[in-house]
Amino acid sequence: MIIQKTTQPRIHNFDPKNFTFGNDFIDHMLICEYENGKWGEPKIMPYGPLGFTPAMMGINYGQACFEGMKAYKDKNGDVFLFRPEKNFKRINKSAKRLAMPEISEEIFMEGLKALVDIDRDWVPYGEGTSLYLRPLIFATEEALKARIATKYMFAIVATPVKNYYSEPISVKIADYYSRSASGGVGSAKAAGNYAAAFYPTKLANEEGYEQIIWTDDNTHEYFEESGTMNVFVRINDTIYTPPVSEKILDGVTRDSFIQLAKHNNIEVKDEPISVKLVLEAHSKGELKEVWGVGTAVVTNVFKALGYKDKKYNLPDLKEEESFSLKLKKQLVGIQTNEAEDPFGWRIKVEKKY
Amino acid sequence: MIIQKTTQPRIHNFDPKNFTFGNDFIDHMLICEYENGKWGEPKIMPYGPLGFTPAMMGINYGQACFEGMKAYKDKNGDVFLFRPEKNFKRINKSAKRLAMPEISEEIFMEGLKALVDIDRDWVPYGEGTSLYLRPLIFATEEALKARIATKYMFAIVATPVKNYYSEPISVKIADYYSRSASGGVGSAKAAGNYAAAFYPTKLANEEGYEQIIWTDDNTHEYFEESGTMNVFVRINDTIYTPPVSEKILDGVTRDSFIQLAKHNNIEVKDEPISVKLVLEAHSKGELKEVWGVGTAVVTNVFKALGYKDKKYNLPDLKEEESFSLKLKKQLVGIQTNEAEDPFGWRIKVEKKY
The missing domain is CATH 3.20.10.10 (D-amino Acid Aminotransferase, subunit A, domain 2)
Structure with missing residues (x-):
């Protein structure tokens, strides 16, 4: 796994007492590219834009699936995942149904843990708060033909969340x-x-x-x-x-x-x-x-x-x-x-x- | 409409007698962005990557629809579209069903014609050949929440195509x-x-x-x-x-x-x-x-x-x-x-x- 830490962390500008759901992204993201029939080396890098054209197959033909999961912080500052193996199995079930390559358990689990570890300060502590994690796989090949793509990206992005009490x-x-x-x-x-x-x-x-x-x-x-x-x-x-x-x-x-x-x-x-x-x-x-x-x-x-x-x-x-x-x-x-x-x-x- | 022509055209490297389907993109593309409830000014610019993160809503929640249409060249070198108003109406029907903003007839039609005009040398001439045009609309907002996005892109990309005789x-x-x-x-x-x-x-x-x-x-x-x-x-x-x-x-x-x-x-x-x-x-x-x-x-x-x-x-x-x-x-x-x-x-x- 390649780890390229940000030189411009944004964590200090993040107020865990005052934020909205789903719009603040943690300092890093994980990406891993699939090409020539295999997944490459996963990379943790600063969160930010990557270069895709509007001919990207994922956006044209919908080969894209995701998971939703959370990391929680306890009163000692320790950070926990909840049943991540279920999400790992399900993203591959989704990928298979969409004729996309499955991701290995090592890339998914080690990538997930490393990302949460590196950005553990972004996991909020307090009732109803957590770090929402979004693993996803999508087709990145540029081609205008409705067929199974040959290039994909596995990514994990994350955002701190707070569940305000929700009315019935x-x-x-x-x-x-x-x-x-x-x-x-x-x-x-x-x-x-x-x-x-x-x-x-x-x-x-x-x-x-x-x-x-x-x-x-x-x-x-x-x-x-x-x-x-x-x-x-x-x-x-x-x-x-x-x-x-x-x-x-x-x-x-x-x-x-x-x-x-x-x-x-x-x-x-x-x-x-x-x-x-x-x-x-x-x-x-x-x-x-x-x-x-x-x-x-x-x-x-x-x-x-x-x-x-x-x-x-x-x-x-x-x-x-x-x-x-x-x-x-x-x-x-x-x-x-x-x-x-x-x-x-x-x-x-x-x-x- | 903003027109920013490429300074590095690739058309001279394109061999209309020898190309594969859907992988060569014409020199330009059209993009138009939707934000704050309205479409901005369309822009024709060099084809190439734009910056999107893996949190782009189109790739996470599938708000993305497209059209497929063609431009043809006749023996005099004139270029023609075929029933483009049908594609215009249908992309808006698709957009509506996916809770996406509809595009105006002016942006769609004028943008399409300008793009084909500017890259008319890319329209191949000869039996079974044409320029395949791909208008699409997709959600570009970055947010991890399954809801209707607030930012979109309308784009047109295109690739020369050749229909080899297809066996039954x-x-x-x-x-x-x-x-x-x-x-x-x-x-x-x-x-x-x-x-x-x-x-x-x-x-x-x-x-x-x-x-x-x-x-x-x-x-x-x-x-x-x-x-x-x-x-x-x-x-x-x-x-x-x-x-x-x-x-x-x-x-x-x-x-x-x-x-x-x-x-x-x-x-x-x-x-x-x-x-x-x-x-x-x-x-x-x-x-x-x-x-x-x-x-x-x-x-x-x-x-x-x-x-x-x-x-x-x-x-x-x-x-x-x-x-x-x-x-x-x-x-x-x-x-x-x-x-x-x-x-x-x-x-x-x-x-x-």
Whole structure:
């Protein structure tokens, strides 16, 4: 690994008490180029622009996938990653579906740890704060032909983030637009999946909903995901979440919630959730909670579901009654080294560089 | 429009008798940036790299769409565009579906004509040659948040192309993978649609098929597109092509083929084509031709269809018996100013710069 440290660090201008989400980048980034059938030597270098023309294939034909993960700082100043091996496996699953070269575990893991180590001062400490890490692979070859590219870049960029307390939101159950096709790329973190969701989400916003619960494109009868998150439903004291599939992302937070729920002796059913089931439970007063989970905000609690011009309000549970908030608290405790980690999820980033 | 001509033209090193498809870029490119809710002044400048970081939103969240179109040179050295207003309208349709800002007709059309005019020496003359033009819009903002970007670039890059005579190909009818969802972005020229098709196409290649005929993701019973082209089927003397929809691209070559067929008094049915209809016609000896149409290669004639482990060979028609080759010849004649243009499709690029 080549390490070229910046001579003009910006860390001193960064105020960890006062910053906005996703716009401040840490001093360094990792890049690694793929050419002639193999990955080259990874390089940590100052964050900044690289030279790409508008003929770059990644931007023309969408061969681009990414991961979202975080590093956390504890009260002693130690820095931790959370289940990074899940992100490593998933970026390669995404890459394969988009006919892109897979990255080696060594480049991904050692690159990730070195970058976080070198820029450890950028990892904020304090409730709801973390360093958001964005590994991505994209086609860099310049050619105007719709075919598999021969040149790629693996990169990791990162930005400090702060999750302000997020108010419960209203979500609309999709009855026309869809985010993924059967036999499509829904389970990949493919760049194109996100852009495809923006316009329907904008329309939902105009109707007063913050997000969409995506349903299957064929019948719109089954829940798939919620916004860019996996979705959970609690009916009485049982939690339901749609099984992962080629259409549904195998979320790290989703899997962690399932394991934590079981650890708490909460029944979890990993099975299709129909709109009908949810609305019937609502009418019987058995629908307790619906929420989304994902790396970026951990949990989005829903206060209302919209479906075909009707709005269904959800109970306003107290924190101690809520499964979503209980599980979120436990998860964040593990991530930030404030609680025991019976699962072995937390990985300390050693000081090396 | 700002025009900054290159001081180091590469045109003298370009051999129009000997080049490969899509890798040589003309001396100039057009760029135009969108910020603070409006498009800036377009600029023609030397083709080359611009500065983008791996946090560029277009590469992370797939807000990127493009057009494919061509400029042709006639024997007098005059240069022509073909139905550019169709590409202008479609790029804005794609942009809208991806929640991107639409480009003005003035920037698109005047920019296109100025670029082709300035680099008119790059338009090759001779059978099957043309200058392939690639207008595209992509998100340039640097931010790690899955939301609609606030900064974009409209660009036009171009490469001389030569269509070598293409042998008839074998295509596989999709029975598992899909390119678009109901309520999805299939009718947009969205970057992500192309990457999603590469892996299934690679699998088809491994089975001995050059391309895929995409079918609906729900039942796989209806034809949608073929590779990156629209698909046509001839049963006896009637031509069928699937109607454009939110899943099927409104192709310029598709529309031109339909109009030309009608002009030739050939019956055209713009209606769903079932796999069953096609295979039944084949068994009765009524399936005469199946072919794809698109800007890049105009026509791909199919010699065999694969469906669920069976291969169905298509008749090897003589050129004078073939509707696809007849219509292709007429279309290319209009495009290259070797034939009358009763439709008003051809637009001459005037010398101005």
